[in-house]
Amino acid sequence: MGQLISVFEKAQPIAALYHAVVSYEVTQNLEASHKWEMEEAVPYWLKILVTQIKLIPILCEVAHYFDPYQPPLGKGRCRRR
DSSP states (O other), rough: OHHHHHHHHHHHHHHHHHHHHHHHHHHHHHHHGGGGGGHHHHHHHHHHHHSSSHHHHHHHHHHHHHHHHHHOOEEEOOOOO
């Protein structure tokens, strides 16, 4: 059961990206008079995607790249000096 929950959690960003792409495609094929109904869908799903992606490891790698004295990643998190 724990493995199923882990897979589900890891799939959430992919699901949000899928919904954003589908919402975009639907919006592009709507009549101009009805596009307002879906205008918030793409930004909504992209916000969900951004909140679900863990940016801490990426930011740590960038910090280490620009500051070689910044300690490297440790177990998925930045190590403090």
